[in-house]
Amino acid sequence: MKEPGFVVAVGPHIHSGNSVRDMMLHQIIALLPAVAAAFLVFGADTLRVAAIAMGSAVFWDAVLQKLFKRSLSIGDLSAAAGGLVLAMLLPATVPWWVVVLGTLVMLLLGKHVYGGLGCNPFNGVLIAYVALLLSYPGLVGDYPVPTSDMMMTQNSPLLELKDKGAEFLDETFPLQDLFLGSTLITGTIGEVSKLALLLGGLFLVLRRKISWIIPAGFLSGLAGFAAVFWLIDPETYASPLFHLLAGGSLLGAFFLATDWTTSPVTKTGMALFGLVCGVMTMAIRLWSQWPEGAYFAVFMVSMLTPFFDKLRPKVFGSKFGSHRQVQF
Amino acid sequence: MRPGKMRGGIRFSHPLDGLSSPFEDLPTPSVVTVALQQDRSGVCALRVKKNDVVLAGQIIGESPRPNGASIHAPISGVVTELIKAFQDFHGRMVPAVVIESDGAANPCEIPADTDPLAAVQQAGVVCFDHKTDPLAAKLEEARSRKVGTLIVNALDGEPLLSSRARLLLEQAEAIAAGIDALKKILDLGRVILTVDANAAEAIAAATRAFSGAVQILPLRNRYPQAVDYLLVQRALNVEIPYSLGVRITDIGALLVDVEAMAAVGRGQPVVERFISVATGKGHVKNLRVAIGTPIRAVLEHCRITPEPGGKILAGGPMTGTALSGLDQPVTKEFAGVFVQGRSEVVKLEEAVCIKCGRCVEVCPMRLMPFLISGFSEKGRLAEAAQHDLFACIECGCCTYLCPVRIPMVQFIQFAKGQLMAQRKGV
Numbered sequence: 001m002k003e004p005g006f007v008v009a010v011g012p013h014i015h016s017g018n019s020v021r022d023m024m025l026h027q028i029i030a031l032l033p034a035v036a037a038a039f040l041v042f043g044a045d046t047l048r049v050a051a052i053a054m055g056s057a058v059f060w061d062a063v064l065q066k067l068f069k070r071s072l073s074i075g076d077l078s079a080a081a082g083g084l085v086l087a088m089l090l091p092a093t094v095p096w097w098v099v100v101l102g103t104l105v106m107l108l109l110g111k112h113v114y115g116g117l118g119c120n121p122f123n124g125v126l127i128a129y130v131a132l133l134l135s136y137p138g139l140v141g142d143y144p145v146p147t148s149d150m151m152m153t154q155n156s157p158l159l160e161l162k163d164k165g166a167e168f169l170d171e172t173f174p175l176q177d178l179f180l181g182s183t184l185i186t187g188t189i190g191e192v193s194k195l196a197l198l199l200g201g202l203f204l205v206l207r208r209k210i211s212w213i214i215p216a217g218f219l220s221g222l223a224g225f226a227a228v229f230w231l232i233d234p235e236t237y238a239s240p241l242f243h244l245l246a247g248g249s250l251l252g253a254f255f256l257a258t259d260w261t262t263s264p265v266t267k268t269g270m271a272l273f274g275l276v277c278g279v280m281t282m283a284i285r286l287w288s289q290w291p292e293g294a295y296f297a298v299f300m301v302s303m304l305t306p307f308f309d310k311l312r313p314k315v316f317g318s319k320f321g322s323h324r325q326v327q328f
Numbered sequence: 329m330r331p332g333k334m335r336g337g338i339r340f341s342h343p344l345d346g347l348s349s350p351f352e353d354l355p356t357p358s359v360v361t362v363a364l365q366q367d368r369s370g371v372c373a374l375r376v377k378k379n380d381v382v383l384a385g386q387i388i389g390e391s392p393r394p395n396g397a398s399i400h401a402p403i404s405g406v407v408t409e410l411i412k413a414f415q416d417f418h419g420r421m422v423p424a425v426v427i428e429s430d431g432a433a434n435p436c437e438i439p440a441d442t443d444p445l446a447a448v449q450q451a452g453v454v455c456f457d458h459k460t461d462p463l464a465a466k467l468e469e470a471r472s473r474k475v476g477t478l479i480v481n482a483l484d485g486e487p488l489l490s491s492r493a494r495l496l497l498e499q500a501e502a503i504a505a506g507i508d509a510l511k512k513i514l515d516l517g518r519v520i521l522t523v524d525a526n527a528a529e530a531i532a533a534a535t536r537a538f539s540g541a542v543q544i545l546p547l548r549n550r551y552p553q554a555v556d557y558l559l560v561q562r563a564l565n566v567e568i569p570y571s572l573g574v575r576i577t578d579i580g581a582l583l584v585d586v587e588a589m590a591a592v593g594r595g596q597p598v599v600e601r602f603i604s605v606a607t608g609k610g611h612v613k614n615l616r617v618a619i620g621t622p623i624r625a626v627l628e629h630c631r632i633t634p635e636p637g638g639k640i641l642a643g644g645p646m647t648g649t650a651l652s653g654l655d656q657p658v659t660k661e662f663a664g665v666f667v668q669g670r671s672e673v674v675k676l677e678e679a680v681c682i683k684c685g686r687c688v689e690v691c692p693m694r695l696m697p698f699l700i701s702g703f704s705e706k707g708r709l710a711e712a713a714q715h716d717l718f719a720c721i722e723c724g725c726c727t728y729l730c731p732v733r734i735p736m737v738q739f740i741q742f743a744k745g746q747l748m749a750q751r752k753g754v
């Protein structure tokens with residue numbers, strides 16, 4: 001008698017349920033506190049930018065998938081999550097067409113020309129950010145005064161540091177305000193509340209969606225490097241705590257450097273990658289014409305990822321010799 | 329005693345559901361089909377003719393190796409059929425013997441004055457792990473290499489299997505007797521029992537039965553630590569490479585599971601297995617099953633109706649072998665039966681790796697699974713071997729965690745097969 005076809009396949013026969021969609025959903029949820037904080041500070045413009053970014057990213061993803069004859073997979077939410085992260089890097093006043101252009105760059109140059117999700121050497125969000133910042137420095141690099149009519153601009157903490165030095169930083173930007181977010185401090189949408197970012201980041205780490213190693217390496221590299229200068233000359237250099245809380249340190253550490261595809265896969269690789277990102281962030285903040293270095297740093301250090309990926313653990317039992325001269 | 333540290337692996341949330349479920353005897357089936365190869369020593373030579381009357385425990389297939397495990401009639405009855413080419417669940421074609429029951433009795437005992445090693449050989453005991461080596465051959469090897477450490481393993485190999493832990497709980501005396509028998513064969517300085525740290529009752533039973541002569545090493549559940557070389561590392565903190573021909577006996581140790589020890593201790597031929605039955609919803613029953621019982625009877629007893637489009641697995645959910653039909657008989661190689669409904673079947677697909685690193689993090693052999701599998705998929709076998717393809721134990725952890733569900737184990741098995749075939753062809 002023929003049995004009613006059972007499936008015959010190689011194991012494992014169960015699956016953890018991990019998926020790209022699940023990861024991206026977690027990332028979106030993790031950013032909600034930051035969006036809420038930005039809403040309190042910048043008002044409805046926050047939601048406008050976030051919605052345009054997410055919507056246009058999904059739209060471009062679908063269009064490009066058609067164009068490149070790939071199967072439609074906007075359901076994996078990778079475009080939506082990428083759009084939201086990009087919105088985090090933009091000021092609330094950014095015009096809509098800049099956002100739409102940004103998401104196009106993100107999906108074209110950060111995904112589809114390389115062959116789709118997972119084939120890109122750089123984080124699409126950062127490609128888009130860099131492209132926008134270089135093309136429209138005024139629109140993307142200037143930050144509005146919160147709660148005003150948003151027509152004036154104001155210095156972000158890091159720009160203030162660049163322009164006026166560390167002397168009056170503590171009075172202008174109390175650490176507590178930097179941490180919680182405040183209408184006295186401007187920046188991009190995602191830079192408002194460090195508490196919100198920390199909550200989101202910890203959520204991702206605790207749900208094991210991202211590795212804790214990269215953010216830990218990033219933040220300790222950044223704080224360590226800042227501390228060296230601060231200890232030498234606290235008058236000229238800002239404190240490590242200021243550098244941790246100002247600008248995009250936490251955003252970069254938890255949401256950009258941890259990008260699956262462009263970060264290393266081994267623990268040693270991740271640790272070094274994080275450290276170098278942190279140090280590089282500080283180097284840019286100290287010695288370049290740009291006030292903020294976190295995003296550039298991640299972008300540049302991810303070029304080294306293939307090198308970090310060479311730092312592999314020793315195979316089980318390899319003390320006895322290499323597995324490569326197998327006798328079988 | 330401190331266990332060796334384990335890197336990678338998965339802690340499953342439902343490790344020992346079946347510990348509190350006693351073994352039930354499956355009623356003796358009316359017909360059994362006994363395949364004549366049930367371990368790695370090769371096809372056994374047929375020792376019965378059609379229409380012979382056999383007694384439970386009588387040898388029906390004799391191992392080709394002097395210390396191999398012979399195969400015994402699991403029930404008393406009449407040989408009704410000799411099948412020349414029976415397809416077993418590995419897909420191998422082996423001879424098989426069909427026996428119709430006459431309703432009688434327990435297997436014959438092996439005389440108590442038999443030499444201990446000969447008794448193990450006559451009982452046809454194998455190591456009831458994924459390799460199923462004949463125990464007598466392993467003991468012989470261990471004796472010639474002056475092995476002084478015995479590791480007795482009560483950890484179950486996979487999530488949802490609980491038969492080893494339960495067996496320790498129910499048959500600690502028989503296991504202790506088995507250890508004593510091995511002490512007569514080997515000059516054992518040290519005996520270690522590895523057991524799940526959550527199996528408190530089993531640990532208590534072991535403590536009572538072994539009275540201090542055995543070091544008990546409780547280990548927290550972590551798949552796949554029960555795989556031989558990983559377990560040796562946990563117990564003795566020595567890493568032995570998986571594929572270099574280095575053997576556990578080379579470091580003076582021998583690893584045996586509790587079911588084999590209980591079989592030695594009982595002093596009867598091996599005619600049954602202790603298995604766990606589970607479905608996608610969880611543990612169902614622990615059963616004592618005569619070898620040769622068709623899976624159909626096992627499932628009927630457990631009131632499980634398999635769905636077309638679902639899966640029937642010999643073994644556990646991670647590494648079990650999918651059966652094509654319900655007529656497959658239980659063999660010495662079965663640790664359990666796992667049944668999946670149609671909706672629970674996992675679909676793996678050939679997707680693009682997104683380099684998330686989950687597989688690297690989880691691989692207990694510290695390999696780069698995505699690289700090996702990627703090379704294997706593209707047919708770049710030399711590169712796959714360069715990246716330690718042969719160190720992979722096919723535990724499935726990488727595939728289990730992969731967010732894009734690449735069937736890595738399948739690619740890895742394929743590449744290994746191709747390379748072996750090439751090597752043989754030369």
Ligand code: SF4
Pocket residue numbers: 690691692693694695696697719720721722723724725726727736737
């Ligand atoms: S199946 Fe092989 S490659 Fe995958 S985790 Fe297990 S040992 Fe590593």
Ligand code: SF4
Pocket residue numbers: 680681682683684685686687688697698726729730731732733734
């Ligand atoms: S888990 Fe899957 S997607 Fe992630 S690196 Fe491994 S193979 Fe690639």
